[in-house]
Amino acid sequence: MDLMKEVEKEFASDHKMPNFKAGDTVTVHYKIKEGNKERIQNFQGIVIQRRGEGLSETFTVRKMSGSVGVERIFPVHSPNIASVDINKHGKVRKSKIFYLRGLTGKKAKAKIKERRV
Numbered sequence: 001m002d003l004m005k006e007v008e009k010e011f012a013s014d015h016k017m018p019n020f021k022a023g024d025t026v027t028v029h030y031k032i033k034e035g036n037k038e039r040i041q042n043f044q045g046i047v048i049q050r051r052g053e054g055l056s057e058t059f060t061v062r063k064m065s066g067s068v069g070v071e072r073i074f075p076v077h078s079p080n081i082a083s084v085d086i087n088k089h090g091k092v093r094k095s096k097i098f099y100l101r102g103l104t105g106k107k108a109k110a111k112i113k114e115r116r117v
Contacts, residue, residue, distance in 0.1 A: 008054050017076055020059075022047050022097050023090030023112050028061060028074055029082040040082050043072055046112065049096040062100060069101065091115040 020026055027044040045063030048071065052058055057076040062069055074081060090112040103111065 005054075011055060012077075015077055015079075015081070018084055018086055020047060020084070020086050020089075022049055022095050023092035023115075024086055025088040025090065026061060027085040027087060028072075029084070030074070031080045031082055044087070045070075045072075046090065046097075046100065048098065048100065064104065067104060069104070089115040089117050 024047050025045070026047055027042050029040050029042055032039055032041050043061060043063065045061040048060045048062050050057065050059045055077050058073050059076060060071055060073050062071045064070075091114065092112060097112075100111070
């Protein structure tokens with residue numbers, strides 16, 4: 001009997017996450033609190049990696065804002081994530097595609113082919 005798994009079962013949420021992996025283009029709808037107001041902000045980019053397991057699992061999304069690359073790490077089981085939409089399924093050979101950090105513009109998008117589902 002693993003004590004950590006028992007504790008994780010207690011805190012597990014019913015948050016349904018779609019099945020995505022590195023190379024997929026996703027839109028993360030994230031709740032942001034500003035003062036006493038709450039709004040949802042979209043963050044659209046390519047999933048670079050998924051890391052961890054259980055309640056501590058995270059995924060990293062990278063987007064290009066102008067000519068600057070912006071990466072953000074989201075916990076999978078965060079209550080602040082409203083939803084995750086999959087825009088495109090990418091075909092990559094690695095599970096962590098950090099080589100995209102050195103590429104900008106069309107070169108980065110041309111490296112990832114679309115996978116038909």
